[in-house]
Amino acid sequence: MAQNPSPVSDxxxxxxxxxxxxxxxxxxxxxxLGARLTNAGRRVALVARGDHLAALQQxxxxxxxxxxxxxxxxxxxxxxxxxxxxxxxxxxxxxxxHTFEAIEQHRELYDGVPLFCFxxxxxxxxxxxxxxxxxxxxMVRIGARIDEPGVVTHTGARRADIxxxxxxxxxxxxxxxxxxxxxxxxxxxxxxVIDHKWGKLVVNLTNAFSALxxxxxxxxxxxxxxxxxxxxxxxxxxxxxxxxxxxxxMDDGSDLHTWIARMRRPGQREPREVADPSLYSYPSTWQxxxxxxxxxxxxxFNGRICELGERYGIPTPLNRVLTERCCDAAARRxxxxxxxxxxxxxAAGL
Numbered sequence: 001m002a003q004n005p006s007p008v009s010d011x012x013x014x015x016x017x018x019x020x021x022x023x024x025x026x027x028x029x030x031x032x033l034g035a036r037l038t039n040a041g042r043r044v045a046l047v048a049r050g051d052h053l054a055a056l057q058q059x060x061x062x063x064x065x066x067x068x069x070x071x072x073x074x075x076x077x078x079x080x081x082x083x084x085x086x087x088x089x090x091x092x093x094x095x096x097x098h099t100f101e102a103i104e105q106h107r108e109l110y111d112g113v114p115l116f117c118f119x120x121x122x123x124x125x126x127x128x129x130x131x132x133x134x135x136x137x138x139m140v141r142i143g144a145r146i147d148e149p150g151v152v153t154h155t156g157a158r159r160a161d162i163x164x165x166x167x168x169x170x171x172x173x174x175x176x177x178x179x180x181x182x183x184x185x186x187x188x189x190x191x192x193v194i195d196h197k198w199g200k201l202v203v204n205l206t207n208a209f210s211a212l213x214x215x216x217x218x219x220x221x222x223x224x225x226x227x228x229x230x231x232x233x234x235x236x237x238x239x240x241x242x243x244x245x246x247x248x249x250m251d252d253g254s255d256l257h258t259w260i261a262r263m264r265r266p267g268q269r270e271p272r273e274v275a276d277p278s279l280y281s282y283p284s285t286w287q288x289x290x291x292x293x294x295x296x297x298x299x300x301f302n303g304r305i306c307e308l309g310e311r312y313g314i315p316t317p318l319n320r321v322l323t324e325r326c327c328d329a330a331a332r333r334x335x336x337x338x339x340x341x342x343x344x345x346x347a348a349g350l
Contacts, residue, residue, distance in 0.1 A: 020087045025094025028144035031152045035063050036183035045074040055150025067154040089114050096121045096300040121300035125165040137165040137193035139200050143281040155281045159186040163193030198248035202237050206230045207285040208298045208326040214337030217281040218272040229341045231263040236316045237305045243312040292333040298326045317348035
C-alpha cells in the first residue's frame, strides 16, 4: 500500500464517512477485533511483527473458537506503510511495555490521530495524554491466544467499555461503539472510563499469580487457598487506592470491597464450566511465561500498586513478591508453575 510520509493533520471525520481502523499491536486480542470488525463490513489493517506478521502476510488471519473465519487482512510492520486519512482510528492492542517504543516510532504519523487503548493498565492513556496524543480509554475484556503464528483462538468474552480519558464521551466514542456493536461486541459508552480501567487493573493483579502457579481462569476461584490469596492481593490494592482517592468500578459494576468480600466466602467452588476444553482461558501474563517471552506486563499492574503503596506508606508485600517473581521468571525463561499459594505467602512474610 502507498506510504504516507506525513502526519494526519485533520482527524475530524464526517459523520457519514466510515472509519478506517488500524489495529496496532495485532496479537491475539487485536486479531479478534480485526476479524469481528471485518465481518461487520468495516475497513481494517493490522500492524504486527515477527513470525506472526509473516504468517498474516502469507496466509492471512485464521481464527477459531468464539470467532471463526479466514481473513486476508492487510498486515504491515509499521503504520507508515498504510494510507492514513482523516477517517483513521488506531486501536492500540499491544501490551503496555511495548506501547512506548511503538508510539515513538510513529510519533509524527500519529500526531492528532485518535488512539483507542484496548489495553490493560492505566499507564497507556496517562503516558499518551502526557505526550500530547489524542488518547481514549477502553476497558477491554477479550480472552484469546495465539496458537501459532497467524492462528488465533478466541476463548471467551467480547466486552469493551469506552470513553474519553479520563472521563466523558464524544461523537467519535459513539461511532466506535456503534461499529463494535455491529461487530457483535458487548461495547458501551461509560462516563468515567478511568474508574473502569482501575477496576480491570485490580482484576489483573491476579494475572501474575495465575502465571506463577499455572492456573487457568476457569479455576481461579475454586480452591480456598488460591481464592483467599487473590482476595489478600486485591485488599492491598483496596487500601492503597482508597488512600489515593481512586474509586475502581469492578467488572460486574460493584465496588471493590464488595468484590473482595465475595471472594472471602468459605468453601470449595466448582470450576467455571466450559464445554470445549480448548476454550480454557489463561491470562496474557501466563501466555508470556508459557512462550518464554522475556518481559511481562505486571510492573504496570502489581508494580503500580507497589508504587502507590510507597507513596502513601501502605505495605504491599504480596504485590511486591508477585512483581519480583514474575519478572524474574520471565527474564529466566522459567515458564508457568514455579510457585504455589503457600510459597508466595511465605515469600511475602505472611
